[in-house]
Amino acid sequence: MKLFEHEAKAIFSKHDIPTPLGKLADSPTKAREVTMQLHTPVVIKAQVTVAGRGKAGGILFANSPTEAELAAKKLLSTRIKGTKIQSVLIEEKASIRKELYFGITIDRSTRSYVAVASSEGGMEIEEVAATMPEKIIKVFIDPLYGFRSHHARQIAKKLGYKGRQMLNLATIFHKQYEVALSYDAELAEMNPLVETSEGKFVAVDTRLIIDDNALYRHPEFKKRLTEIEAELxxxxxxxxxxxxxxxxxxxxxxxxxxxxxxxxxxxxxxxxxxxxxxxxxxxxxxxxxxxxxxxxxxxxxxxxxxxxxxxxxxxxxxxxxxxxxxxxxxxxxxxxxxxxxxxxxxxxxxxxxxxxxxxxxxxxxxxxxxxxxxxxxxxxx
Amino acid sequence: MGIFVDKSTKTIVQGITGTQGSFHTKLMLDYGTQIVAGVTPGKGGTQVHGVSVYDAVDEAVKKQEANASIIFVPAPFAADAAFEALDAGLKTIVIITEHVAVKDVIQVMARAKKQGATVIGPNTPGIITPAECKLGIMPAHIFRRGTVGVASRSGTLTYEIASGLSAVGLGQSTCLGLGGDPVVGLSFVDVLREFEEDEQTKAVVLIGEIGGNLEELAADFISAEGYSKPVAAFVAGRTAPRGKRMGHAGAIIMGRAGTAQSKIDAFTEAGVMVAEKPSDVARLLAERLKKKGIFTGGMSGT
Missing domain, CATH: 3.40.50.261 (Succinyl-CoA synthetase domains)
Structure with missing residues (x-):
């Protein structure tokens, strides 16, 4: 089951992974109220689970509460790839120095989880793998040993970070692995994971797909199943x-x-x-x-x-x-x-x-x- | 002969008291499979179709000298059942159960690898060495003893192709289903290695489908190792749309990976005979084997 971005972010955030300051809005008025509590500019993102949201026009920007209200109005009255937009996530826009990629997924041929990282965040990782395979860092995770903190540091180092930044990044990677395993994820992804102009790291977009066969262990998503059925x-x-x-x-x-x-x-x-x-x-x-x-x-x-x-x-x-x-x-x-x-x-x-x-x-x-x-x-x- | 199971295989059935477990125990016994014990925790001391039921696998293994297990346990408990079989030292484990959580399957496979055990499945119809042993749910009447080894990612498609082989007189050494899930115990490469060593097997059929890269890896292995036996293949899902699960959890094209065309191209390049339709498999293989003088044709039993 694909979770919405805001659901994935709430989970990541609960596990101390930094995410942008923001809130969900299901009406243009609510969007205005939310924006008033945030620093502008803000990003308004359609909450849909279909891929290619950005290209389909599902992400807008606003410099004021009024602009945010208009943007939300526009998004909430449209469909993306046939799916009606029920809510938008409004977040403070991050100041971007660099966009990274980090994800934990399943590798069928080695029968294990694999950590994938790249210095080319912000685009689809399959695209990076196809066009710039040398920019992909892959670490296969031994199921009987796990993804250890030194594996995480190794990846942060390979991405070119040193000192405190390397340690901070490694901590985020390690936490994401914990999220992936405790939520039975088929995919847990931060794309982009942004390095801000202040040198901090923020998971600007996140995806979490839960293995349907493991949903019996996560009863909190039962309600979501009925919602998905309503959209079918x-x-x-x-x-x-x-x-x-x-x-x-x-x-x-x-x-x-x-x-x-x-x-x-x-x-x-x-x-x-x-x-x-x-x-x-x-x-x-x-x-x-x-x-x-x-x-x-x-x-x-x-x-x-x-x-x-x-x-x-x-x-x-x-x-x-x-x-x-x-x-x-x-x-x-x-x-x-x-x-x-x-x-x-x-x-x-x-x-x-x-x-x-x-x-x-x-x-x-x-x-x-x-x-x-x-x-x-x-x-x- | 054949691979993984033969007439010396002594099996326990985990989940023998359930509807599926009990039903298929009867069919496997009818086929001549040596089912020496059943296991259902809490039902020890009872009997199913004359087979003694135990509470624990190690107890059943000790008392009945079993060396294999077939698992019919419901999905939330299937991985635990497999761990119990591994801990009891069993080396061949067939997991019929569908919908086992992938995190659990990954753990089972890692543990099995460490112990040198073979896991077939999950979400598999099982394995049959015709006229010797059936550990699975496949309809037995389709299969004939013979020289073709078959490995497949799909159940009914295996029956379709095996019955085509049997009809032209090409019997099978062993037929097995890898399983329809994203993570399964055996790959086509593992099975190709086994068939290479098996004297009864003279040719191999691989039945693939969209999703993953097991077929591409098999093609690489066949050309790199100079595989000595003729291989024929069929790949299902040429018409499958991207990003949609086609019935099996593992049958999905993700991004650019896992298309039928990529698999067909890899096989063709490796010199594998690729059938356009399921019925072409038997015809292609019969022609090739006749040319090599291994097969003279005609119906089995005539």
Whole structure:
């Protein structure tokens, strides 16, 4: 789960990482009041979790409470990449001497956390890694030993700092590691971490992404989960409620399958035959008839879908159960759009019998089924 | 023969009294897997499908001389179960459980490495050496004993490709799922090393997907080491959009990394046969093996 900047900052600040003086505002009037208590100029930042906020116009500056009010009004009435802005964070603008990057994330290939630092802060770290790999400092963290204070000092030194500054910076790095671990972070990042003209360090922008699988250890974010659900497009919300993994795509062939890899391969096959998939939908392992009904309703609800391709390879999923689900959905809602079914694996004979008796044509090969779905699209559905 | 598990493997089932644990214990027993004990803390002294249940792993290991474990414990307790198996000295541990917190998985893997143990998973369908041992939840009827080693990041896609192999008469030495999570115990490189040493294995199939760089590292390993056995690969997710999780927690393209194209290019450069569709894997491999005179074709059992 991605936390908002202000939430991440509150956590960092609680762990003694310096952040700019500032406050949240959810209305232009509040923005004026907040700014009156701060030193101008201030920065007004849209609180959204989508990436690329700055480029999308989500960060504005103001020299007075009135300007801040106008800026907040502007931001609170717009959307960034489709997301409505609920609040803005208003902060004193830091005097920047240098922008640094520091983050703790997971390195899949070494199966460990890794500390990443760079003297080129303020831009996306992937961008730095791609264009100036020599500017990236990486320290892999031994899980049984941890990120020690001398590791932190080593990084601060490599960034070119000495004396008191080196020690201060190292302390911030070490604290961030503690935050990352205690909050089960997939990513804990300060970008930029600013060196001010007075030589102090301030985390000007922060990101904290919590591992969804660890949320049971952080009940304080339960409320945020419901808020996220309120922001979801209706189809994704419906999928979540029914335990389906769903991603909307931009084509017209609806796809339902069991197993993430198989569904991805199905999308690829459709593309290979010149078609465009409308969605990714994985019913998971051991899907019941009810889940199949929910999946079909979900895909049918997309107005762009001309044909639905159901691709099931039964392992723990039973073909007869899937067949019953398809029949049930047909009885409840009637199929207004054609459905192509590929069904093999556990209890295949029973599943095929149920569907054939009901007038469905069931195929054995996923390639054949993909071609058939394409033919239907080409003939105009 | 095959890798990691064979007919001499003696397994305990952790979480044997749960719905999944009990259900799959029955199927594994039916397949002929030696399940010598089950463990559920607090349920010691009971039995599941004729298998004795113990309160602790070390007790089960001592009494029944087990050397492997398969874990069906719910996510919040799965890492602890794995630590218990490691502490009891088990060297092969399969974690079926999905949704284990990554911080815990990292700790488990570090500990396993220190003890020289192999962890398969988490979020894996498990491992099968056909006709010898099944430690997992895969439908057994798809697999045939043979010479192709299969390693995969996806469950159903493994079944799809393995059934294609079986249909053309290419049986399997061992099939295993690495697991669908960002951090898992085995990499394609680890498995390639094992298959290289295994006499039964004459060719290898790697089934990859978007996210991470396990496929790229495997390609580097194959060209750098001059891998001696033919390798075929399929990579799922050519059409996957960036930044979206495609079902598996680990299946996500971050920034520029982890695209299907990058993996396909790396494999192609390393001389790996890359299939466009799952069904092409069996065809490509059969052609190559016929050319090498290792495979004569025809249906298995005929």
């Amino acid at each position: 497009p209706p189809q994704e919300l419906e999928a979540r409620k029914n335990g389906l993994a769903y991603v909307k795509l931009d084509g017209n062939i609806g796809v339902i399958g069991n197993g993430a890899g198989l569904v991805m391969a199905t999308l690829d096959a459709i593309k290979l035959y010149g078609g465009r998939p409308a969605n990714f939908l994985d019913v998971g392992g051991g899907a019941t008839a009810n889940k199949i009904v929910a999946a079909l309703n979900l895909v049918f609800s997309d107005p762009r879908v001309n044909v639905v391709f159901v691709n099931i390879l039964g392992g723990i999923t039973r073909c007869d159960e899937v067949a019953r689900g398809i029949l049930e959905a047909k009885m409840r809602t009637g199929f207004l759009k054609p459905v192509v079914i590929r069904l093999v694996g556990t209890n295949e004979e029973e599943g095929k019998r149920i569907l054939t008796d009901a007038g469905f044509h069931v195929l054995d090969s996923m390639e054949e089924a993909a071609e058939k779905a394409m033919a239907i699209v080409k003939s105009g559905g």
